[in-house]
Amino acid sequence: MRRALGTLPTLVLLLGAAYCLLPVAWVLVAATKSSGELFATSTFSPGTSILANLDDLSSYRDGAFWRWMANSALYAGVGALLSAALSGLTGYALAKFAFRGRDLVFNALIAGVLVPSVVLAIPQYLLISEVGLADTYLSVLVPSVLSPYGIYLARIYAAAAVPEDVVEAARTDGAGEGRILWSIAVPMMAPGLVTVFLFQFVAIWNNFLLPFIMLGDDRKFPVTLGLYTMLNQGNTTPALYTLAIVGSLVSVLPLIALFLTLQRYWRVDLLSGAVKA
Amino acid sequence: MPSTTSRPRRAGAATPYLFVAPAVVLFLLVLAIPIAYTVYLSLFRIEVSGLGLGKGSRKEVFTGLGNYARTLTDAEMGAGALRVLGYGALLVPTMLLLALVFALLLDEDRARARGFSRIAIFLPYAIPGVIATLLWGFLYLPSTSPFVQLLTELSLPEVDLLSPTGIYFALANIAVWGGVGYNMIVLYTALRSIPRDLYEAARIDGCSPVQVALRIKIPLVVPALVLTTLFSVVATLQVFAEPTTLAPLTNSLSRTWSPLMKVYQDAFARGDVHSAAAASVVIAAVMFVLSFGLLRITRSRAFGGER
Incomplete structure (x- = not known):
């Protein structure tokens, strides 16, 4: 009786899993089809030209796709690294020092999360053009470094993971504040900082609006923007649909790999403030 | 948060300011x-x-305030706000209901394949909105859609998700797909923090698992539900990448479908940054009003362990 009762919950969960995996399964199959097969054959019957498709993708406009991938890796990798460092530094200061203006700084930084990205992107673009940085790598990187969310997480994490008495003891021993941060707090906060890095990496990799507004030269595009331009031209050149599909598959592989290997760092519980350190 | 024990520190009083300076x-x-x-x-x-x-x-x-008057009376802006409202009304309840059901099932000891399902349902979170839209777009497109194929084989009437009405469901589905796993994990985490003996008592009293879920678990995760609802509403109001990406595949999506898309068009296609700026401020104000409650709810609980 008890086992029979377990079938319905299991079934519902598996249905949910199937729904979430459906587009992934589709892209795996569709990537093997030539553009003729894409529109002619049954949806889930595999095609024959995965290698030819990958070849076409690589040679598309002298390797534009791989340049986009490298750009995405650069934006997301460097941006998330700087963001984790900045969040750690700021979060630690906010959690472990009582100083005048702390609430003001924190509230101002956090309010940033509420400002819609488009509201910022337009004036950011105008100002960045003003200083001659429009359409450069920096125009996408710089706005990506400040993460209100990352600072929020780092503050919660520093409060929970760095014991007050350890910091005090180090101070009594005469350690400088910079040294305490680097040799004591950072190792203790490391798992939280990895979480900040991951969330920010995904956020930058997935960001569409900022590069969409900042960049004009498609040599600097991240892969999301590159694939969007391919899809946009697909109306007139249907062969690009196939390339966009194969490109989508290739472009999500690094994210899925990152997601599956670093699973234990996807600490959503930090968001609800339920930290047990 | 109480700023207790704030002993004045003579040496290193500048330290916190130095540490927060780069962020500021x-x-x-x-x-x-x-x-x-x-x-x-x-x-x-x-x-x-x-x-x-x-x-x-x-x-x-x-x-x-001339630009504001124009924004608030702009017909296309108003229509866009209504469209996003309709889209949000489909999206938010569906996504959160599914997330809650999945979270409750993950918390149910008798369900199998929980580890696999949790990862599979959370997986779309790692996929960019543009890519998600591209994949679903082809799944909607009649010439490549397995659903249309299936309906045709069963000789059922075709459902066109790229029609003017269908597009709401098409877009809402993409957002549900991308967001349900994330919200499920937030709710699941909240469920895990409930002491297990609360259920045991109820079970001994003869409550069925469904009754336990309805009477004990759901009331206890209401704060997490409020949080996820507000996050979802805020994200919904900012919808941009998905309709922009889907637009090339259908005539049902104008370039000004959502208010943010209109702002973008005003600023960059029409070169009227002044109207765009006023519209941005209005949208931001709406979001602030909505989000302020969220901060008040979350902040008070989050920073227990600091000085």
Whole structure:
């Protein structure tokens, strides 16, 4: 009786899993089809030209796709690294020092999360053009470094993971504040900082609006923007649909790999403030 | 948060200021100054004299709240707000209901394949909105859609998800797909923090698992539900990448479908940054009002362990 009762919950969960995996399964199959097969054959019957498709993708406009991938890796990798460092530094200061203006700084930084990205992107673009940085790598990187969310997480994490008495003891021993941060707090906060890095990496990799507004030269595009331009031209050149599909598959592989290997760092519980350190 | 035990520190009193300085500088550069600039821009408009060709024939004149009046009475902006409202009304309840059901099932000891399902349902979170839209777009497109194929084989009437009405479901589905796993994990985490003996008592009293879920678990995760609802509403209002990406595949999506898309069009296609700035401020104000409650709810609980 008890086992029979377990079938319905299991079934519902598996249905949910199937729904979430459906587009992934589709892209795996569709990537093997030539553009003729894409529109002619049954949806889930595999095609024959995965290698030819990958070849076409690589040679598309002298390797534009791989340049986009490298750009995405650069934006997301460097941006998330700087963001984790900045969040750690700021979060630690906010959690472990009582100083005048702390609430003001924190509230101002956090309010940033509420400002819609488009509201910022337009004036950011105008100002960045003003200083001659429009359409450069920096125009996408710089706005990506400040993460209100990352600072929020780092503050919660520093409060929970760095014991007050350890910091005090180090101070009594005469350690400088910079040294305490680097040799004591950072190792203790490391798992939280990895979480900040991951969330920010995904956020930058997935960001569409900022590069969409900042960049004009498609040599600097991240892969999301590159694939969007391919899809946009697909109306007139249907062969690009196939390339966009194969490109989508290739472009999500690094994210899925990152997601599956670093699973234990996807600490959503930090968001609800339920930290047990 | 109580600022207790704030002993004055003689040496190193500058330390916290040094530590927060980089963030504050960056905050000014990428947030405060652009926001101030938006407000400034929103109060001006371009006045064209003559044919608007010669140098100096276009000049910035102060218009007060004129741009705001135009934004608030703009028909396309109003229609866009209604469209996003309809989209959100489909999306938010569906996504959160599914997330809650999945979270409750993950918390149910008798269900199998929980580890696999949790990862599979959370997986779309790692996939960019543009890519998600591209994949679903082909799943909607009649010539490549397995659903249309299936319906045809069963000789059922076709459902066109790229029609003017269908597009709401098409877009809502993409967002549900991308967001359900994330919300499920937030709710699941909240469920795990409930002491297990609460259920045991109820079970001994003869409550069925469904009754336990309805009477004990759900009331206890209401704060997490409020949080996820507000996050979802805020994200919904900002919808941009998905309709922009789906637009090339259908005629049902105009370039001004959502208010943010209209703002983008005003600023970059029509070159009217002043109207765009006013519209941005209005959208931001709406979001602030909505989000303020969220901060109040979350902040009080989050920072227990600090000085």
